[in-house]
Amino acid sequence: MDLTFERGDPDAPRGHALVYFRDTANPEAIAATYLILLPVSVDLKKYVPPFLASQMPTGSQADLSAFAFPPAPEPVESHGYLVSIADARDDDLIFGGNRPLADAATLMGVIGEVLNEYGERYAARQSSAALGQPEETQAEAAYAVDDVLYAVMSEADQLNELTKLTGRLRFAAEGGDTETAGDATAHMRAIALHVADNRYIDRLIDAALDKSEAGGQLAQLYLERAYALYREEYLRVKSLDEDIERAGS
Numbered sequence: 001m002d003l004t005f006e007r008g009d010p011d012a013p014r015g016h017a018l019v020y021f022r023d024t025a026n027p028e029a030i031a032a033t034y035l036i037l038l039p040v041s042v043d044l045k046k047y048v049p050p051f052l053a054s055q056m057p058t059g060s061q062a063d064l065s066a067f068a069f070p071p072a073p074e075p076v077e078s079h080g081y082l083v084s085i086a087d088a089r090d091d092d093l094i095f096g097g098n099r100p101l102a103d104a105a106t107l108m109g110v111i112g113e114v115l116n117e118y119g120e121r122y123a124a125r126q127s128s129a130a131l132g133q134p135e136e137t138q139a140e141a142a143y144a145v146d147d148v149l150y151a152v153m154s155e156a157d158q159l160n161e162l163t164k165l166t167g168r169l170r171f172a173a174e175g176g177d178t179e180t181a182g183d184a185t186a187h188m189r190a191i192a193l194h195v196a197d198n199r200y201i202d203r204l205i206d207a208a209l210d211k212s213e214a215g216g217q218l219a220q221l222y223l224e225r226a227y228a229l230y231r232e233e234y235l236r237v238k239s240l241d242e243d244i245e246r247a248g249s
Contacts, residue, residue, distance in 0.1 A: 003121075006095055012125050020076065021095075022099075031074055031101045034070075035066075036067060036069070073096075094114065153194070158191050162191055163223055166208050170216055173211050188205050217247055225240040
C-alpha cells in the first residue's frame with residue numbers, strides 16, 4: 001500500500017513512526033498509533049511459562065521485533081499535536097487516510113498493512129546501505145537503529161546503559177582503543193538525545209575520555225548526579241555540583 005509521509009523520507013524510514021487517520025464522518029476527528037521496529041528480534045516463547053509456550057505462535061509470528069501500539073489508533077487532540085511530537089522525537093509522520101474510526105477491527109487490519117509496508121521499506125533501505133554505502137555511513141545507520149531502542153527505554157534503563165558505556169569508554173580510553181572508545185561515545189550521544197539536557201551527558205563523555213584519575217572521578221560524579229536528578233534528590237544534586245566544581249578546578 002502507498003504510505004503518505006508528511007515527515008520523513010519514504011525511501012529511508014527511521015524505524016519509528018506516528019501513523020494517524022481521519023474519521024470519514026468527521027475529518028476533524030483524528031486517531032493515531034505508533035510504529036516501532038526494534039533492532040533485535042524478540043522470541044515471545046522465552047518470556048512465558050513453559051505450559052503456555054506450546055500455545056504460542058511459531059516462526060515469524062512469534063517475533064515481536066516490529067509492532068504498532070496501541071493496536072488500534074487512539075484519539076489525539078489535533079494534527080498540530082502530532083506534528084509537534086514528531087518534530088520533538090524525530091519520528092516519521094504518516095497519514096493513513098480517511099477511515100471510520102469507530103471500526104477498531106478494520107483499523108487493526110489497516111495498521112497491520114501499514115506496518116508491513118513500513119518494515120519492508122526500512123529493510124530495503126538497510127540492505128542497500130550495507131551493500132553500497134561507505135563504512136562510516138553504515139555505522140551511522142546502525143546507531144540510528146539503536147536510537148529506536150533508546151527512545152523506548154525508561155530513564156532508569158537509559159542511565160543503566162550509560163553506566164555500562166561509561167565503564168567501556170574509560171577502559172578503551174585508558175588502553176588507547178580508539179575504535180571501542182568511538183563506538184561507546186556514539187552510543188552515549190545517542191542516549192543523550194532522549195534524556196534531559198540537565199543530565200550533562202556531554203560533560204560525562206568528556207570526563208570519561210580523560211585518561212587521568214581525576215577524569216574517572218569526575219565521570220563518576222556526573223553519573224551520580226544524573227541518577228540523583230532522576231530520583232529527584234535535589235539536596236544530593238547540590239552536593240554533587242559542589243564536588244564537581246572542586247574536582248574541575
